Amino acid sequence: MNFKILAFLLLFSFIAASHEISIEDKNVEEIVKQRMSNMSKIKAYSTKMYPLTMSGEFEEIKKLNDKLLHAAQEFKLLFTEGTQGGKASSLIWEDREKFDLFNDNFIISIENIGKSINNEDSVSLVENFNIMASNCGTCHKKFRN
Numbered sequence: 335m336n337f338k339i340l341a342f343l344l345l346f347s348f349i350a351a352s353h354e355i356s357i358e359d360k361n362v363e364e365i366v367k368q369r370m371s372n373m374s375k376i377k378a379y380s381t382k383m384y385p386l387t388m389s390g391e392f393e394e395i396k397k398l399n400d401k402l403l404h405a406a407q408e409f410k411l412l413f414t415e416g417t418q419g420g421k422a423s424s425l426i427w428e429d430r431e432k433f434d435l436f437n438d439n440f441i442i443s444i445e446n447i448g449k450s451i452n453n454e455d456s457v458s459l460v461e462n463f464n465i466m467a468s469n470c471g472t473c474h475k476k477f478r479n
């Protein structure tokens with residue numbers, strides 16, 4: 335009888351432990367999925383924005399730019415310890431300072447687009463859009479596999 339109880343307890347703790355592991359795995363998987371989805375959104379918003387930059391449709395551009403900013407700010411937070419995976423280079427976890435700097439430069443470049451929108455200045459808007467877009471390749475070259 336005691337042995338049966340012991341066996342049951344062992345089995346139960348095994349199930350509990352493996353359940354915990356699968357939850358942990360799922361969390362990492364979900365985080366990787368979310369940052370990929372943020373990047374897909376970043377691509378979609380910037381692609382939509384590009385033909386509008388010279389249109390003078392500042393309200394429309396602002397809507398897209400606000401979404402772009404939000405997706406970029408959130409993206410930076412999706413690289414917590416132990417979430418290596420996807421196409422993210424392991425360098426992100428080895429040179430966090432530089433990765434943070436690249437993210438901050440990207441975010442600042444989007445904020446600068448926002449300033450051009452507020453000033454309704456199409457010339458600086460085009461310039462700032464190009465600076466924002468140059469961040470994609472700079473970061474991918476170093477931090478995306």
Ligand code: HEC
Pocket residue numbers: 366369370371373374376377380419420421422423433436437440466467469470471473474477478
């Ligand atoms: C600060 C770094 C950084 C910047 C800036 C950046 N990216 Fe990325 N991007 C990444 C990383 C890292 C990944 C891989 C994420 C992963 O797989 O976990 C990625 C992945 C992607 C993907 C693939 C998404 C998927 O579903 O697999 C696309 C598309 C993309 N980026 C487009 C862009 C575009 C367009 C820009 C600029 C407007 C940009 N990125 C700016 C770091 C960056």
